[in-house]
Amino acid sequence: MSVLDSITKKVTDTAKAAAKISGSVVEITKLNMSINAEEEKVRKLYMEIGKQVYEDYIDGKPLDEELMRKCIKIDEIFDNINEMKEKILELKNVKACPNCGTILAIDMEYCHKCGRKQDDDTVDAEGEKDE
Ligand SMILES: [Zn+2]
Incomplete structure (x- = not known):
């Protein structure tokens, strides 16, 4: 392997490594975005559960004391x-x-x-x- 070949290989390897790193950075960013999106879905469901509980409270359905206190707070x-x-x-x-x-x-x-x-x-x- 000539010196030039060796240098060329090194440069290529470095470029490949950099591409790999930036590739995983992109992937990590994508995964983090997916996690955020999933967490947002959970938050929405939490909210719907809470709303359901509050509607039950408005309808006069029996509720756990702690939930009742929170509904009164919402009022x-x-x-x-x-x-x-x-x-x-x-x-x-x-x-x-x-x-x-x-x-x-x-x-x-x-x-x-x-x-x-x-x-x-x-x-x-x-x-x-x-x-
Ligand atoms: Zn009017």
């Missing part, structure tokens, strides 16, 4: 969220239709979507209702 969080949403609406000077949830200007008398009269804060003196 409290929903209350919090609703309060904050209402605050945002106030700040935007709008309101949500109590019937369909459509966002309306604060002075709208009727919902333009479902037609519901907006009589929450000010009671109509005439007491008319068209429902």
Whole structure:
């Protein structure tokens, strides 16, 4: 083997080794991505299980005490969220239709979507209702 051949072989070997390493890096990255995707599926299923438990709680089905406590916590969080949403609406000077949830200007008398009269804060003196 000539010196040149020897050098050529070395270069080729190094290139091959590098290719092998970058090949396994790619493979590791792919595997990690697959693991993440699988873990995401598990998280989704966990969430669905949790949602199912919460729906059972809403339906009044008997639950484990610990699960019950967590469902009550969820209720409290929903209350919090609703309060904050209402605050945002106030700040935007709008309101949500109590019937369909459509966002309306604060002075709208009727919902333009479902037609519901907006009589929450000010009671109509005439007491008319068209429902
Ligand atoms: Zn409405």
